[in-house]
Amino acid sequence: MTFPKIELHVHLEGTVRAGTLLQIARRNDVPLPADSVEGLASLYEFRDFAHFLEVWLLTTAALRTELDFRQVVVDYAAEAASHGAVYLEAIFTPAEPVRRGAGWDEVFTGYCEGAQQAAELYGVQVRLTPDIPRGYPLEAAELTARYAIAYRDRGVVGIGLGGSEAEYPPEPYARAFALARDGGVGSVPHAGEVAGPASIRGALDSLAADRIRHGIRAVDDRGLVAELAGRGVVLDVCPISNLRTGAVASLAGHPLPELVAAGVACSVSTDDPAMFGTDLTADYAAAMRLGVSARDCYLAGLHGALCDQETRNQLQQAGETFDWAGLTTAGQA
Numbered sequence: 042m043t044f045p046k047i048e049l050h051v052h053l054e055g056t057v058r059a060g061t062l063l064q065i066a067r068r069n070d071v072p073l074p075a076d077s078v079e080g081l082a083s084l085y086e087f088r089d090f091a092h093f094l095e096v097w098l099l100t101t102a103a104l105r106t107e108l109d110f111r112q113v114v115v116d117y118a119a120e121a122a123s124h125g126a127v128y129l130e131a132i133f134t135p136a137e138p139v140r141r142g143a144g145w146d147e148v149f150t151g152y153c154e155g156a157q158q159a160a161e162l163y164g165v166q167v168r169l170t171p172d173i174p175r176g177y178p179l180e181a182a183e184l185t186a187r188y189a190i191a192y193r194d195r196g197v198v199g200i201g202l203g204g205s206e207a208e209y210p211p212e213p214y215a216r217a218f219a220l221a222r223d224g225g226v227g228s229v230p231h232a233g234e235v236a237g238p239a240s241i242r243g244a245l246d247s248l249a250a251d252r253i254r255h256g257i258r259a260v261d262d263r264g265l266v267a268e269l270a271g272r273g274v275v276l277d278v279c280p281i282s283n284l285r286t287g288a289v290a291s292l293a294g295h296p297l298p299e300l301v302a303a304g305v306a307c308s309v310s311t312d313d314p315a316m317f318g319t320d321l322t323a324d325y326a327a328a329m330r331l332g333v334s335a336r337d338c339y340l341a342g343l344h345g346a347l348c349d350q351e352t353r354n355q356l357q358q359a360g361e362t363f364d365w366a367g368l369t370t371a372g373q374a
Contacts, residue, residue, distance in 0.1 A: 047342025050277035055313025107151035114155025175204030182217035190224030198347035199227035238262035270304035275345030282312035306341035
């Protein structure tokens with residue numbers, strides 16, 4: 042039984058599977074370490090975080106044109122739709138291809154056109170949340186915010202902050218997020234994946250976060266957990282990603298059920314599905330094995346979504362008309 046799913050935390054660069062990477066690299070004459078899908082597939086067998094970065098850089102180096110950016114969105118929408126996705130808030134990092142010579146408008150136009158095409162082909166509503174990469178010049182952060190505002194009418198609903206939160210705390214990015222907020226764009230930074238509660242508090246206080254991507258380290262501070270619950274701040278939790286990167290030692294020890302039991306709304310997402318060997322069905326199933334219901338995950342996603350009211354009404358109706366009682370904790374597709 043396929044049930045409706047909302048995904049609020051997926052990096053489009055991390056959705057590119059081996060076959061698509063090979064196709065795009067050939068199109069752009071970009072060399073890869075292997076020249077077959079089988080050869081590339083072995084590179085996707087996650088070993089450690091350094092290996093993840095290696096595959097990430099392989100992928101981002103191949104993505105160069107408006108056509109590439111559009112294809113990435115459409116391909117992932119097709120995959121997500123096969124797992125029941127009805128709504129995605131997808132992440133891309135425009136400063137990366139811009140640093141390699143792409144234009145800001147080329148990057149944003151490609152992703153926005155992909156989002157529109159995804160809805161037409163697969164019925165999946167895709168909204169976009171460009172990420173600011175930690176460690177890049179702050180000028181790139183502010184440009185990301187300004188372009189996000191410029192493309193707000195084409196499906197951009199928020200900006201994020203990604204990269205090494207232990208090395209780069211959120212506070213220096215406050216101006217970029219204030220610019221975005223003043224322009225009607227939401228705030229959805231990564232925080233509290235491997236760094237502690239201070240990272241989350243910084244995202245809330247300095248970046249006025251509407252949601253927190255990850256946020257699982259909030260469990261280290263009971264007061265922060267109570268604050269998140271009281272304010273209704275949604276955490277976008279990625280169980281299998283957290284396991285793969287070592288953010289949690291085991292799935293059984295994941296703090297998701299503790300957070301939900303404390304009243305924190307937690308959506309469920311894949312993060313980087315191609316690189317972590319997961320998909321939306323698998324991550325929802327992991328949450329259900331931890332005792333969190335699919336319906337609660339969906340409702341948290343609905344609550345946290347930055348979409349317009351018409352889309353929200355459609356998502357609410359999809360949730361209300363589905364028979365959630367028929368699901369089991371086994372996590373059917």
